Amino acid sequence: MKILVCISNVPDTTTKITFTDNNTQFNTAGVQFILNPYDEIALARAVELADGGKGTVTVINVGEAATEPTIRKALAIGADDAVRVNAKPHDAYFVAYQVAQYVKENVFDLILTGRESIDYNGAKVAGMVGEFLDIPSVSIIKKLDVDGTTATVEREIEGGKEVLTIPFPLVAGTAEGAAEPKIQNMRGIMSARTKPLKVVEPADVKPLSEIISYETPAPRGQVKLVPAGEEGRLVELLHSEARVI
Amino acid sequence: MSVLIYAENADGKFKKSTFEAVSYAKAIAAQNNTSLVALSIGNVANDELAALGKYGADKVLNVSSDQLKAFVNQAYASVIAEAAKKESANVVVLSNSFSGKGLAPRIGVKLNAGVADGAVSLPEQNGGKFTVKKTAFSGKAFAVVELTSDNKVISLTPNSYKVAETAAAGTVEDFKPEVKSSDLKTIIKDIVKATDKVSLPDAEIVVSGGRGLKGPENWGMIEELAGLLGAATACSKPVSDAGWRPHSEHVGQTGIAVSPNLYIAIGISGAIQHLAGISSSKVIVVINKDPEAPFFKVADYGIVGDAFEVVPKLIEAVKSYKASA
Numbered sequence: 001m002k003i004l005v006c007i008s009n010v011p012d013t014t015t016k017i018t019f020t021d022n023n024t025q026f027n028t029a030g031v032q033f034i035l036n037p038y039d040e041i042a043l044a045r046a047v048e049l050a051d052g053g054k055g056t057v058t059v060i061n062v063g064e065a066a067t068e069p070t071i072r073k074a075l076a077i078g079a080d081d082a083v084r085v086n087a088k089p090h091d092a093y094f095v096a097y098q099v100a101q102y103v104k105e106n107v108f109d110l111i112l113t114g115r116e117s118i119d120y121n122g123a124k125v126a127g128m129v130g131e132f133l134d135i136p137s138v139s140i141i142k143k144l145d146v147d148g149t150t151a152t153v154e155r156e157i158e159g160g161k162e163v164l165t166i167p168f169p170l171v172a173g174t175a176e177g178a179a180e181p182k183i184q185n186m187r188g189i190m191s192a193r194t195k196p197l198k199v200v201e202p203a204d205v206k207p208l209s210e211i212i213s214y215e216t217p218a219p220r221g222q223v224k225l226v227p228a229g230e231e232g233r234l235v236e237l238l239h240s241e242a243r244v245i
Numbered sequence: 246m247s248v249l250i251y252a253e254n255a256d257g258k259f260k261k262s263t264f265e266a267v268s269y270a271k272a273i274a275a276q277n278n279t280s281l282v283a284l285s286i287g288n289v290a291n292d293e294l295a296a297l298g299k300y301g302a303d304k305v306l307n308v309s310s311d312q313l314k315a316f317v318n319q320a321y322a323s324v325i326a327e328a329a330k331k332e333s334a335n336v337v338v339l340s341n342s343f344s345g346k347g348l349a350p351r352i353g354v355k356l357n358a359g360v361a362d363g364a365v366s367l368p369e370q371n372g373g374k375f376t377v378k379k380t381a382f383s384g385k386a387f388a389v390v391e392l393t394s395d396n397k398v399i400s401l402t403p404n405s406y407k408v409a410e411t412a413a414a415g416t417v418e419d420f421k422p423e424v425k426s427s428d429l430k431t432i433i434k435d436i437v438k439a440t441d442k443v444s445l446p447d448a449e450i451v452v453s454g455g456r457g458l459k460g461p462e463n464w465g466m467i468e469e470l471a472g473l474l475g476a477a478t479a480c481s482k483p484v485s486d487a488g489w490r491p492h493s494e495h496v497g498q499t500g501i502a503v504s505p506n507l508y509i510a511i512g513i514s515g516a517i518q519h520l521a522g523i524s525s526s527k528v529i530v531v532i533n534k535d536p537e538a539p540f541f542k543v544a545d546y547g548i549v550g551d552a553f554e555v556v557p558k559l560i561e562a563v564k565s566y567k568a569s570a
């Protein structure tokens with residue numbers, strides 16, 4: 001079983017988000033970049049599924065050289081080899097096209113992504129890769145098992161869950177529950193240095209969207225505190241002032 | 246040209262988020278002096294289909310096929326793209342629901358269209374380009390995205406556009422698309438749903454509990470308050486991790502993102518990962534015994550107090566408000 005895990009390099013969860021150049025650029029000064037937390041789950045599940053010689057795990061990232069520490073981290077966690085498509089990840093369409101192109105030249109049974117990247121929260125790459133390859137895509141996967149050449153997944157839906165079976169090849173976007181993130185150990189970190197990381201040039205395709213500016217949400221006013229014991233007053237405020245009940 | 250809206254139904258009924266998306270799509274059609282075509286897939290009664298007209302659909306295409314009874318995004322995306330081509334629609338709108346998230350990227354590729362996911366306002370148009378505002382950085386900012394392609398796909402964040410009724414009534418037509426068996430490789434084995442509850446992503450009011458509630462046995466008052474307000478219940482991550490509440494209720498960065506009119510947080514500290522899922526709520530009420538809890542910094546209203554005293558009194562207050570209303 002050949003597994004490909006798509007990984008993205010994102011600002012750490014606790015980063016304070018600011019912008020420069022008249023709110024047209026994300027301010028990366030002092031920002032720590034990490035492996036997208038959902039991709040960490042995808043990778044952990046991939047490593048579990050491949051364990052004991054049952055398969056191989058390749059990670060792919062579309063990004064410039066600055067993403068290599070994140071790729072090395074994925075190798076330390078347990079991927080066998082890595083590919084970096086040497087380009088700025090312009091938009092999901094561009095990224096998915098590159099991933100699909102790589103899969104067309106190097107066959108995979110199972111392509112895993114995170115449910116979304118925590119920076120732009122697009123949740124688009126998985127479905128786009130699926131469409132470019134004309135294979136099934138499923139997302140918000142809380143459980144993923146493989147039996148021969150069929151995957152059984154549990155997908156989150158409004159107010160519940162759905163159990164699906166899908167034959168290989170497929171794309172699945174994982175979320176919490178699919179696996180516990182793996183801690184990298186010293187041996188992993190050492191071996192990651194010598195695992196193959198191939199750099200390939202991007203295929204020629206035009207992105208279809210572009211972020212032109214950012215806005216930060218209007219700050220909320222000071223909290224209005226109502227003393228305990230005056231719950232009726234809170235209800236009154238929610239009704240006549242906030243107009244939400 | 247025209248605008249196509251995919252009108253998602255839940256068990257044969259359209260949800261409020263669908264009507265929001267229809268109203269939103271109608272406004273885009275109006276900006277371009279063109280018509281709005283709604284597409285429904287599944288088993289929906291005729292009067293329900295006709296209701297889409299009230300929100301602006303000039304025409305409703307109804308696809309009711311045994312092959313498409315269950316939602317398979319690959320097959321649905323093909324049908325939606327086929328309808329877009331048939332209607333010469335260059336803008337496709339859908340709700341950014343769980344299904345919408347599975348569909349939008351596939352439709353985007355099929356139509357060679359840029360995708361604006363999770364839009365929160367109407368596009369601004371400029372010489373064939375659209376710029377659309379969407380949430381980014383887990384609710385910590387908005388990004389303005391420019392769609393440069395001729396065709397566009399926009400998915401609308403629930404609760405971010407007001408439903409608008411129009412006087413017109415749309416016509417309903419049957420549409421019989423070709424369904425390829427290669428689009429139906431995904432087989433649905435089982436669906437587990439709590440149907441008697443208000444669905445969390447669509448809810449206008451959410452009552453949410455955290456670790457401050459001490460244990461699952463104390464959720465009775467949360468459910469009672471939610472019931473009185475017609476609200477959905479939610480929880481913080483440690484609460485669902487501990488199995489006190491189902492995972493489908495977990496909100497935040499790693500759970501569901503909600504944007505209700507009113508979010509009531511009880512015994513939740515307000516960690517940044519929790520706030521990521523709720524910060525676009527219109528009004529936030531926090532009940533916490535610790536006046537230093539970070540949640541108060543983003544709240545509109547708050548009560549500093551013990552949830553086990555405050556919540557029962559709040560329930561009584563809501564009851565008397567309802568009795569007098």
Ligand SMILES: Cc1cc2nc3c(=O)[nH]c(=O)nc-3n(C[C@H](O)[C@H](O)[C@H](O)COP(=O)(O)OP(=O)(O)OC[C@H]3O[C@@H](n4cnc5c(N)ncnc54)[C@H](O)[C@@H]3O)c2cc1C
Pocket residue numbers: 013037454455456457458480481482483484495496497498499500511512513514515516517518519522532533534535538550551552553
């Ligand atoms: C990568 C990552 C992702 C995460 N994703 C999420 C996520 O999606 N969603 C999420 O919620 N968390 C998430 N977390 C966890 C998050 O950091 C917090 O740990 C979590 O939100 C805390 O939950 P809590 O507020 O219920 O519990 P606590 O932090 O323990 O807070 C309990 C609160 O209850 C109050 N309290 C106690 N007793 C009472 C009482 N009797 N009456 C009133 N108030 C009382 C306390 O003052 C306290 O403020 C994530 C963490 C990481 C690292």
Ligand SMILES: Nc1ncnc2c1ncn2[C@@H]1O[C@H](COP(=O)(O)O)[C@@H](O)[C@H]1O
Pocket residue numbers: 005006007008009036038039060061062063089092095112113114115116117118120121122123124125126
């Ligand atoms: N630049 C990238 N390179 C490789 N994979 C990516 C990249 N960006 C996003 N992905 C994958 O696509 C998933 C969804 O990302 P998004 O569609 O941006 O929310 C992520 O969790 C990753 O698995």
